[in-house]
Amino acid sequence: MCTEVNCEGQDSCEVDVDGAEELMPVALHDTLRGIRFADYVEVDTGASVCGALTDEDIIAQVAGAQPVAEEPEGEEDEDDEAPVRPSASAVMEALNVARLFFSFEEGEEDSLRRVRVLEQRAAAVAFREKKQMVITDFFGQ
Numbered sequence: 001m002c003t004e005v006n007c008e009g010q011d012s013c014e015v016d017v018d019g020a021e022e023l024m025p026v027a028l029h030d031t032l033r034g035i036r037f038a039d040y041v042e043v044d045t046g047a048s049v050c051g052a053l054t055d056e057d058i059i060a061q062v063a064g065a066q067p068v069a070e071e072p073e074g075e076e077d078e079d080d081e082a083p084v085r086p087s088a089s090a091v092m093e094a095l096n097v098a099r100l101f102f103s104f105e106e107g108e109e110d111s112l113r114r115v116r117v118l119e120q121r122a123a124a125v126a127f128r129e130k131k132q133m134v135i136t137d138f139f140g141q
Contacts (some may be wrong), residue, residue: 088126093121 032040086094098113102108 087124091122092119095122 095118097117099112102111102115105111
């Protein structure tokens with residue numbers, strides 16, 4: 001490709017590239033008419049494309065976490081808390097999901113039996129913790 005620049009002391013400069021007329025869309029050619037080439041090239045020189053990043057910012061972006069705030073020394077980590085025991089209904093829902101998963105697989109009868117055993121054990125624990133109410137509990141005394 002051959003390039004020729006024609007700047008004859010004018011405000012605009014025409015850059016002639018062999019075949020440029022064919023490559024450039026008509027709408028763009030009309031839009032850029034009258035704009036100096038130097039202005040076109042330097043249009044985004046003053047644009048901010050990045051900022052100064054600290055090591056903590058980079059680590060937070062890579063880890064996908066929010067910026068870490070420094071903790072006072074008197075506080076303990078929340079991760080050290082004991083896990084909360086799930087309710088019997090939450091356990092039964094999870095076992096239903098497991099049963100559904102294994103039901104789509106061939107040859108998983110043993111896994112389905114194990115899920116059934118776990119459901120029975122979870123139900124036994126839930127019933128063992130329940131207290132049977134007496135009829136007098138329903139009437140005001």
